[in-house]
Amino acid sequence: MVLIIVLWPEMANTAKYSKQRELILNILRSSKSHPTADEVYEQARLQIPKISLGTVYRNLNFLAAEGRIQRLGFDSGIAQFDGDLRDHYHIRCTRCGRIEDVPHGTHRVTYDEVESLTGYKIHHLHLAFFGLCRECKQKREEEP
Amino acid sequence: MVLIIVLWPEMANTAKYSKQRELILNILRSSKSHPTADEVYEQARLQIPKISLGTVYRNLNFLAAEGRIQRLGFDSGIAQFDGDLRDHYHIRCTRCGRIEDVPHGTHRVTYDEVESLTGYKIHHLHLAFFGLCRECKQKREEEP
């Protein structure tokens, strides 16, 4: 219940607490796998069996709008979510679909030049690498 | 018809020519708007009225797998496509959804460090900026 105290003051001032929303946020924060809405739903059902998929979507959208989670796109046409707000990038295997984190610091991408070039006011960026993971590199060599 | 000569030798050796596939590729190459599958379909119907949405999807998937077009994710849960294969990045307005190009050269993101850090063999990356476009910046000031 500590989380309520910690998190809710940062939510929109009209927002009310719900255990469903808390659970969804916690699932994303403790996951390293960038789950889809449906995967969050399956996780959530383990703790709140009657939770509905609609509630999961509503909360994912709410939390993303509040900036408490990140909605990621990649190339799939299916949204994936990330509860890690620290500056970091992603790398995705184009063969098995696995997504892993790339720590920030390998690159220092700054906004200034792009802002003056485009006229936009930038608030965040998403850098994703695509390639073959260790396992799939090996598999490809074995069966060409 | 020149395109056939230019493009088809680069397609998978099992691939056959079709005017639908040529049209879809041309639509993406001449577009600057990063269209969704449905937008490509509407464009294509102007020239081949009986083309089906299934054909559009099949060809978009084929061309993306061949590396002839890029499938973009952003955060929408809807796939968008880009026929521009030159190195460039994207910037998207989080208010109106508009997507524009950012020329490569503002940043030089190299693969080496990330490859040794992750063990992946990287073949491409996608860098996307998110923020408010010129118009939406102004609108937000007028009506807070």
Add this chain to the structure above:
DNA sequence: GTACTTGCAAAAGTTTTGCAAATTG
């Protein structure tokens, strides 16, 4: 008590697929 949130179920929107007919090489 009021406003926000939920579960349910239906609707809307996106993408894939089976199949017979048409087209390509």
Add this chain to the structure above:
DNA sequence: CAATTTGCAAAACTTTTGCAAGTAC
């Protein structure tokens, strides 16, 4: 002729929404 591609239509999958009941403040 064999293999690939198409149009059509149905199916599968993802996301949003209306509403009455429940919960938070």
